[in-house]
Amino acid sequence: xxxxxxxxxxxxxxxxxxxxxxxxxxxxxxxxxxxxxxxxxxxxxxxxxxxxxxxxxxxxxxxxxxxxxxxxxxxxxxxxxxxxxxxxxxxxxxxxxxxxxxxxxxxxxxxxxxxxxxxxxxxxxxxxxxxxxxxxxxxxxxxxxxxxxxxxxxxxxx
Amino acid sequence: xxxxxxxxxxxxxxxxxxxxxxxxxxxxxxxxxxxxxxxxxxxxxxxxxxxxxxxxxxxxxxxxxxxxxxxxxxxxxxxxxxxxxxxxxxxxxxxxxxxxxxxxxxxxxxxxxxxxxxxxxxxxxxxxxxxxxxxxxxxxxxxxxxxxxxxxxxxxxxxxxxxxxxxxxxxxxxxxxxxxxxxxxxxxxxxxxxxxxxxxxxxxxxxxxxxxxxxxxxxxxxxxxxxxxxxxxxxxxxxxxxxxxxxxxxxxxxxxxxxxxxxxxxxxxxxxxxxxxxxxxxxxxxxxxxxxxxxxxxxxxxxxxxxxxxxxxxxx
Numbered sequence: 001x002x003x004x005x006x007x008x009x010x011x012x013x014x015x016x017x018x019x020x021x022x023x024x025x026x027x028x029x030x031x032x033x034x035x036x037x038x039x040x041x042x043x044x045x046x047x048x049x050x051x052x053x054x055x056x057x058x059x060x061x062x063x064x065x066x067x068x069x070x071x072x073x074x075x076x077x078x079x080x081x082x083x084x085x086x087x088x089x090x091x092x093x094x095x096x097x098x099x100x101x102x103x104x105x106x107x108x109x110x111x112x113x114x115x116x117x118x119x120x121x122x123x124x125x126x127x128x129x130x131x132x133x134x135x136x137x138x139x140x141x142x143x144x145x146x147x148x149x150x151x152x153x154x155x156x157x158x
Numbered sequence: 159x160x161x162x163x164x165x166x167x168x169x170x171x172x173x174x175x176x177x178x179x180x181x182x183x184x185x186x187x188x189x190x191x192x193x194x195x196x197x198x199x200x201x202x203x204x205x206x207x208x209x210x211x212x213x214x215x216x217x218x219x220x221x222x223x224x225x226x227x228x229x230x231x232x233x234x235x236x237x238x239x240x241x242x243x244x245x246x247x248x249x250x251x252x253x254x255x256x257x258x259x260x261x262x263x264x265x266x267x268x269x270x271x272x273x274x275x276x277x278x279x280x281x282x283x284x285x286x287x288x289x290x291x292x293x294x295x296x297x298x299x300x301x302x303x304x305x306x307x308x309x310x311x312x313x314x315x316x317x318x319x320x321x322x323x324x325x326x327x328x329x330x331x332x333x334x335x336x337x338x339x340x341x342x343x344x345x346x347x348x349x350x351x352x353x354x355x356x357x358x359x360x361x362x363x364x365x366x367x368x369x370x371x372x373x374x375x376x377x378x379x380x381x382x383x384x385x386x387x388x389x390x391x392x393x394x395x396x397x398x399x400x401x402x403x404x405x406x407x408x409x410x411x412x413x414x415x416x417x418x419x420x421x422x423x424x425x426x427x428x429x430x431x432x433x434x435x436x437x438x439x440x441x442x443x444x445x446x447x448x449x450x451x452x453x454x455x456x457x458x459x460x461x462x463x464x465x466x467x468x469x470x471x472x473x474x
Contacts, residue, residue, distance in 0.1 A: 021215065024212065024213060024290050069291070070291060074201070076185075079189065083172060086178035126342055
């Protein structure tokens with residue numbers, strides 16, 4: 001058990017780091033709105049795949065990293081990511097046996113919930129983003145989910 | 159095959175719930191501490207140093223590419239560049255001759271009025287890092303931070319005019335909020351007649367607006383708006399933008415005024431951080447003669463008010 005966890009931590013850390021890089025990579029103006037929340041997707045993946053290896057602490061610290069990068073109130077992304085990762089962990093046994101389409105739909109729901117918590121805290125702390133564009137990220141995130149699962153499962157099954 | 163192979167079947171729902179509540183409370187605590195008490199600046203600075211390598215790593219290919227392009231430019235391009243820069247320098251020096259004289263005159267007049275001569279701000283130059291911060295907010299990351307003395311609320315300029323202000327400061331970097339951000343407002347003064355108002359961002363990088371102008375106010379297309387220095391955040395007298403459109407609907411009490419920013423908000427690569435000298439001058443009470451260095455063709459205020467079209471296109 002211990003051995004297995006240690007083996008799994010490396011791909012987890014690596015994928016989180018790559019996702020973090022993708023999150024801050026500058027994109028041209030029209031494409032930036034469509035950028036999926038890579039780090040969030042990676043956290044969801046590991047919450048479903050092996051909740052014991054990282055689990056909620058991974059979600060929390062990834063959220064804090066996002067807070068620092070986006071320069072918003074500290075704890076905002078951490079709260080949203082913790083709650084949604086906990087939900088994903090709770091649903092993991094069902095999600096694993098879903099068809100890939102149902103998985104994408106579930107991930108879409110989780111991402112929308114994540115955006116909603118962000119939206120709510122943005123408003124509560126007094127700097128709301130009212131643009132409709134922020135609700136595009138869950139759509140693109142759900143669309144690339146199959147790709148992400150394929151890549152990450154290859155990565156750690158080697 | 160897109161399948162998970164995880165094999166833990168033990169349902170540890172209670173443990174999960176407990177940890178979820180624990181981490182959520184921790185996050186909520188962070189939010190309250192940061193928002194209500196502002197106690198986490200130090201923590202944020204330390205954390206930002208940790209993510210700094212990732213930001214540098216992402217920005218470095220762009221820096222490398224710029225360096226590569228600079229190193230392989232041809233001799234001809236360099237010569238053309240040099241000619242252009244020399245010409246710019248000559249024009250700038252030509253204007254500066256008058257500027258020196260005018261500055262001396264202002265000092266003398268201020269001395270007569272017993273106010274401190276608040277000219278001569280201090281600057282440092284920062285490079286904008288090619289890193290995405292937020293797709294929905296107009297913010298950029300600049301490679302100068304608390305280490306260089308940058309502080310929150312500091313005015314940031316570029317070669318064209320006012321660029322924005324510092325939103326928050328980390329140890330090595332700082333985040334600058336652009337004047338085009340929907341949450342940003344800056345006090346300005348019309349260069350033609352001294353009318354004071356506030357320029358508000360729209361979220362669109364090429365457009366600002368004046369939401370508090372009554373339909374009867376004297377503002378016309380082409381008016382240059384300068385910082386008024388009211389509020390103390392920005393130094394007075396720097397260009398913010400030019401009025402490009404004024405829509406007056408008689409049914410409304412406020413006019414719809416569009417402004418195009420003077421700074422190259424989406425193209426600048428370097429910005430200036432400004433330190434105001436203590437006791438910097440704020441807006442002038444009466445409309446003075448516009449500074450000729452900025453608007454050489456503008457007429458005196460009374461004439462301009464009578465014939466608004468005379469003051470169009472004041473930018474050299």
